[in-house]
Amino acid sequence: MTDAPLGPRAYSFAAFCFQAGMLLLGMHTIKAIYPGTFDPLTNGHLDLIARGAQIVDELVVAILRNSEKGNPLFTVDERKEMIFEATRQFGNVSVMTFDGLLVNFCREQGAKAVLRGIRAISDYEYEFQMAMMNRKLDPNVETLFMMPAEKYTYVSSRLIKGVFQLGGDVTALVPPLVVERLKAKSTTP
Ligand SMILES: Nc1ncnc2c1ncn2[C@@H]1O[C@H](COP(=O)(O)OP(=O)(O)OP(=O)(O)O)[C@@H](O)[C@H]1O
Ligand SMILES: [Mg+2]
DSSP states (O other): OTTSSSTTHHHHHHHHHHHHHHHHTOOOOOOOEEEEEOOOOOOOHHHHHHHHHHHHEEEEEESSSSSOOOOOOHHHHHHHHHHHHHTTTTTTTEEEEEEEEEHHHHHHOOEEEEEEEOOOOHHHHHHHHHHHHHHHOOOTEEEEEEEEOOOTTOOOOOHHHHHHTTOOOOTSSSOOOHHHHHHHHHHOO
């Protein structure tokens, strides 16, 4: 999906007018949150964003500030910048950060859906538990699962960082600006 150029930035004004019009007419628009740590953004994430942006009216990529994953490589601001740059092409995608319960953030944002990616069976169990827990916490929030293009089914931020640190080539698996940021990190003391 990331191979196909999608809506130009100029389209965002038209999308905004469309959504405002729909609201005025009392029709529903669907806003979804795509949460994650994105440390860093990969082409797998981007693939999912492109797919999600095609089926919901508004998609918010939401970086979890206090992740339990330990020491991140990139700061939240760096991750936000990278996602912002890489998703400029989409008229209906924005980037935010959040803390605490995802369902609370969804409520604050007026979002009734959460977008998550399933790469392989290994993702399923954790994602299933999270979706069920979120449903328990707020039955009005639905979790939407999407699958990336086959070529990204093995891509994770953790693997990208590991391979890059060992000198491997990750250029086909992350956006070019992420490659630049990875190189810059590895040269900064
Ligand atoms: N290659 C991919 N294809 C589809 N979905 C993905 C891909 N990578 C991550 N996701 C999904 O994006 C969401 C956010 O994931 P997350 O930020 O944990 O990324 P990650 O690549 O799994 O990072 P990490 O290796 O640090 O766990 C999750 O729903 C995850 O399943
Ligand atoms: Mg993960």
